[in-house]
Amino acid sequence: MFKIEVLGTGCAKCTKLEENARKAADELGVEYEILKVKDVNDIMNYGVMITPALVVNGVVKVAGKVPSVEEVKKMING
Amino acid sequence: MGDCACNSGTKLIYSCSGVADVGEIADRTVRLLRKEGFAQGSCIAAVGAGLPGYVQSAKGADVNITVDGCPVACSRRILENIGITPVSYIVTEMGFKKGSTPVTTEVIEAVCANIREGKMDKPKEKTFVLSGGGCGCGGNC
Numbered sequence: 327m328f329k330i331e332v333l334g335t336g337c338a339k340c341t342k343l344e345e346n347a348r349k350a351a352d353e354l355g356v357e358y359e360i361l362k363v364k365d366v367n368d369i370m371n372y373g374v375m376i377t378p379a380l381v382v383n384g385v386v387k388v389a390g391k392v393p394s395v396e397e398v399k400k401m402i403n404g
Numbered sequence: 405m406g407d408c409a410c411n412s413g414t415k416l417i418y419s420c421s422g423v424a425d426v427g428e429i430a431d432r433t434v435r436l437l438r439k440e441g442f443a444q445g446s447c448i449a450a451v452g453a454g455l456p457g458y459v460q461s462a463k464g465a466d467v468n469i470t471v472d473g474c475p476v477a478c479s480r481r482i483l484e485n486i487g488i489t490p491v492s493y494i495v496t497e498m499g500f501k502k503g504s505t506p507v508t509t510e511v512i513e514a515v516c517a518n519i520r521e522g523k524m525d526k527p528k529e530k531t532f533v534l535s536g537g538g539c540g541c542g543g544n545c
Contacts, residue, residue: 373457390464
Protein backbone atom coordinates (compact mmCIF):
# COMPACT_ATOMS: atom_id res chain seq x y z
CA MET A 327 0.00 0.00 0.00
CA PHE A 328 1.47 3.33 -1.05
CA LYS A 329 0.62 6.43 0.92
CA ILE A 330 0.73 9.36 -1.47
CA GLU A 331 0.37 12.88 -0.13
CA VAL A 332 -0.12 16.00 -2.20
CA LEU A 333 1.04 19.06 -0.27
CA GLY A 334 -0.42 22.42 -1.20
CA THR A 335 -3.06 24.91 -0.38
CA GLY A 336 -5.30 23.98 -3.27
CA CYS A 337 -4.09 25.89 -6.31
CA ALA A 338 -4.33 24.72 -9.91
CA LYS A 339 -0.87 23.13 -9.77
CA CYS A 340 -1.79 21.17 -6.65
CA THR A 341 -4.87 19.85 -8.44
CA LYS A 342 -2.79 18.88 -11.47
CA LEU A 343 -0.24 17.12 -9.27
CA GLU A 344 -2.98 15.11 -7.59
CA GLU A 345 -4.38 14.19 -10.97
CA ASN A 346 -0.97 13.03 -12.22
CA ALA A 347 -0.28 11.09 -9.03
CA ARG A 348 -3.62 9.29 -9.25
CA LYS A 349 -3.07 8.45 -12.90
CA ALA A 350 0.48 7.22 -12.26
CA ALA A 351 -0.62 4.96 -9.41
CA ASP A 352 -3.52 3.63 -11.46
CA GLU A 353 -1.26 2.85 -14.42
CA LEU A 354 1.21 1.08 -12.14
CA GLY A 355 -1.66 -0.94 -10.73
CA VAL A 356 -0.50 -0.49 -7.16
CA GLU A 357 -2.64 -0.24 -4.08
CA TYR A 358 -2.60 3.33 -2.81
CA GLU A 359 -4.30 6.09 -0.94
CA ILE A 360 -4.01 9.77 -1.77
CA LEU A 361 -4.22 12.42 0.92
CA LYS A 362 -4.37 16.14 0.34
CA VAL A 363 -2.39 18.11 2.92
CA LYS A 364 -3.47 21.74 3.01
CA ASP A 365 -2.50 22.78 6.53
CA VAL A 366 0.58 24.99 6.40
CA ASN A 367 1.98 23.54 9.64
CA ASP A 368 1.65 20.01 8.34
CA ILE A 369 3.39 21.06 5.14
CA MET A 370 6.18 22.74 7.12
CA ASN A 371 6.68 19.58 9.14
CA TYR A 372 7.91 17.97 5.95
CA GLY A 373 10.42 20.79 5.49
CA VAL A 374 8.70 21.81 2.30
CA MET A 375 9.18 25.50 1.56
CA ILE A 376 7.40 25.67 -1.76
CA THR A 377 4.32 23.88 -3.00
CA PRO A 378 2.96 21.84 -4.61
CA ALA A 379 4.90 18.89 -3.29
CA LEU A 380 4.56 15.15 -3.53
CA VAL A 381 5.28 12.78 -0.66
CA VAL A 382 5.40 9.02 -1.12
CA ASN A 383 5.43 6.86 1.98
CA GLY A 384 6.64 9.78 4.08
CA VAL A 385 9.46 10.90 1.77
CA VAL A 386 9.29 14.21 -0.11
CA LYS A 387 9.92 13.41 -3.76
CA VAL A 388 9.43 16.79 -5.39
CA ALA A 389 8.54 20.37 -4.39
CA GLY A 390 7.63 23.43 -6.40
CA LYS A 391 7.04 21.48 -9.58
CA VAL A 392 4.37 19.36 -11.18
CA PRO A 393 6.06 16.17 -12.39
CA SER A 394 4.62 14.29 -15.37
CA VAL A 395 2.75 11.02 -14.94
CA GLU A 396 5.86 9.12 -16.02
CA GLU A 397 8.00 11.01 -13.51
CA VAL A 398 5.53 10.28 -10.73
CA LYS A 399 5.63 6.59 -11.63
CA LYS A 400 9.39 6.60 -11.08
CA MET A 401 8.91 8.42 -7.77
CA ILE A 402 6.42 5.81 -6.60
CA ASN A 403 8.71 2.97 -7.62
CA GLY A 404 11.88 4.64 -6.38
CA MET B 405 6.44 28.22 4.28
CA GLY B 406 5.93 29.52 1.46
CA ASP B 407 4.75 30.26 -1.60
CA CYS B 408 2.79 28.19 -3.89
CA ALA B 409 4.80 27.74 -7.06
CA CYS B 410 1.83 29.08 -9.01
CA ASN B 411 3.50 32.37 -8.24
CA SER B 412 6.43 32.63 -10.59
CA GLY B 413 9.92 33.53 -9.44
CA THR B 414 10.16 31.54 -6.23
CA LYS B 415 13.31 32.69 -4.44
CA LEU B 416 14.83 30.90 -1.47
CA ILE B 417 17.56 32.51 0.61
CA TYR B 418 20.03 30.85 3.00
CA SER B 419 22.73 32.03 5.34
CA CYS B 420 25.86 30.22 6.48
CA SER B 421 25.22 31.27 10.10
CA GLY B 422 28.90 30.87 10.84
CA VAL B 423 30.24 31.60 14.30
CA ALA B 424 32.43 34.59 13.37
CA ASP B 425 31.14 38.14 13.17
CA VAL B 426 30.63 37.95 9.41
CA GLY B 427 28.65 34.72 9.84
CA GLU B 428 26.35 36.46 12.29
CA ILE B 429 26.01 39.35 9.86
CA ALA B 430 25.07 36.89 7.09
CA ASP B 431 22.48 35.31 9.37
CA ARG B 432 20.90 38.58 10.41
CA THR B 433 20.96 39.87 6.86
CA VAL B 434 19.00 36.86 5.64
CA ARG B 435 16.49 37.18 8.47
CA LEU B 436 15.92 40.83 7.59
CA LEU B 437 15.56 40.17 3.86
CA ARG B 438 13.14 37.35 4.61
CA LYS B 439 11.02 39.56 6.85
CA GLU B 440 10.77 42.26 4.26
CA GLY B 441 9.73 39.75 1.61
CA PHE B 442 12.81 39.94 -0.60
CA ALA B 443 12.94 36.14 -0.63
CA GLN B 444 11.67 33.19 1.30
CA GLY B 445 14.01 31.87 3.97
CA SER B 446 15.12 28.27 4.14
CA CYS B 447 17.57 26.34 6.30
CA ILE B 448 20.95 25.46 4.88
CA ALA B 449 21.67 23.02 7.73
CA ALA B 450 18.61 21.00 6.75
CA VAL B 451 19.77 20.91 3.14
CA GLY B 452 23.20 19.79 4.31
CA ALA B 453 21.59 17.10 6.42
CA GLY B 454 19.87 15.83 3.29
CA LEU B 455 16.33 16.30 4.58
CA PRO B 456 14.22 15.63 1.50
CA GLY B 457 11.70 18.45 1.98
CA TYR B 458 14.43 21.09 2.08
CA VAL B 459 16.49 19.48 -0.69
CA GLN B 460 13.51 19.19 -3.01
CA SER B 461 12.40 22.74 -2.20
CA ALA B 462 15.85 24.01 -3.19
CA LYS B 463 15.69 22.04 -6.42
CA GLY B 464 12.21 23.34 -7.15
CA ALA B 465 12.94 27.01 -6.50
CA ASP B 466 13.48 29.34 -9.43
CA VAL B 467 16.36 31.06 -7.65
CA ASN B 468 18.45 30.07 -4.64
CA ILE B 469 20.45 32.80 -2.93
CA THR B 470 23.24 32.14 -0.44
CA VAL B 471 24.75 34.68 1.94
CA ASP B 472 28.05 33.48 3.38
CA GLY B 473 30.18 35.34 5.85
CA CYS B 474 33.53 34.43 4.34
CA PRO B 475 35.02 32.86 1.20
CA VAL B 476 34.82 29.36 2.66
CA ALA B 477 31.26 29.73 1.36
CA CYS B 478 29.71 26.81 3.26
CA SER B 479 26.14 27.53 2.25
CA ARG B 480 27.02 27.92 -1.41
CA ARG B 481 28.97 24.66 -1.33
CA ILE B 482 26.13 22.79 0.35
CA LEU B 483 23.86 23.74 -2.53
CA GLU B 484 26.54 22.92 -5.07
CA ASN B 485 26.80 19.47 -3.50
CA ILE B 486 23.22 18.80 -4.53
CA GLY B 487 23.75 20.18 -8.02
CA ILE B 488 22.44 23.70 -7.51
CA THR B 489 24.37 26.83 -8.46
CA PRO B 490 23.03 29.62 -6.27
CA VAL B 491 23.36 33.36 -6.57
CA SER B 492 26.17 33.79 -4.06
CA TYR B 493 26.95 36.75 -1.82
CA ILE B 494 29.91 36.80 0.54
CA VAL B 495 30.08 39.40 3.28
CA THR B 496 33.90 39.68 3.23
CA GLU B 497 33.75 40.39 -0.49
CA MET B 498 31.65 43.44 0.28
CA GLY B 499 34.56 45.02 2.09
CA PHE B 500 33.93 43.72 5.61
CA LYS B 501 36.79 42.01 7.37
CA LYS B 502 36.34 38.75 9.26
CA GLY B 503 37.17 39.22 12.90
CA SER B 504 36.96 42.98 12.99
CA THR B 505 33.50 43.90 11.82
CA PRO B 506 30.94 44.86 14.45
CA VAL B 507 27.52 43.30 14.08
CA THR B 508 25.52 46.48 13.87
CA THR B 509 22.31 47.55 12.23
CA GLU B 510 24.35 49.79 9.95
CA VAL B 511 26.53 46.95 8.69
CA ILE B 512 23.59 44.58 8.25
CA GLU B 513 21.69 47.23 6.31
CA ALA B 514 24.72 47.82 4.08
CA VAL B 515 24.92 44.10 3.27
CA CYS B 516 21.17 43.96 2.68
CA ALA B 517 21.43 46.92 0.30
CA ASN B 518 24.14 45.18 -1.74
CA ILE B 519 21.96 42.10 -2.07
CA ARG B 520 18.78 44.01 -2.87
CA GLU B 521 20.65 45.86 -5.59
CA GLY B 522 22.38 42.70 -6.80
CA LYS B 523 25.82 44.17 -6.26
CA MET B 524 28.55 41.59 -6.61
CA ASP B 525 31.48 43.97 -6.72
CA LYS B 526 34.11 44.30 -4.05
CA PRO B 527 34.27 47.79 -2.57
CA LYS B 528 37.29 49.05 -0.68
CA GLU B 529 37.84 47.19 2.56
CA LYS B 530 36.15 48.69 5.57
CA THR B 531 37.88 48.49 8.92
CA PHE B 532 36.40 48.68 12.37
CA VAL B 533 37.81 48.67 15.85
CA LEU B 534 36.15 46.24 18.20
CA SER B 535 35.65 47.37 21.75
CA GLY B 536 36.38 43.98 23.25
CA GLY B 537 34.55 40.89 24.39
CA GLY B 538 34.71 37.20 23.57
CA CYS B 539 37.95 35.27 23.69
CA GLY B 540 39.93 38.11 22.23
CA CYS B 541 40.85 36.40 18.99
CA GLY B 542 38.69 38.77 17.05
CA GLY B 543 36.56 36.01 15.65
CA ASN B 544 39.44 34.13 14.07
CA CYS B 545 39.53 31.17 16.41
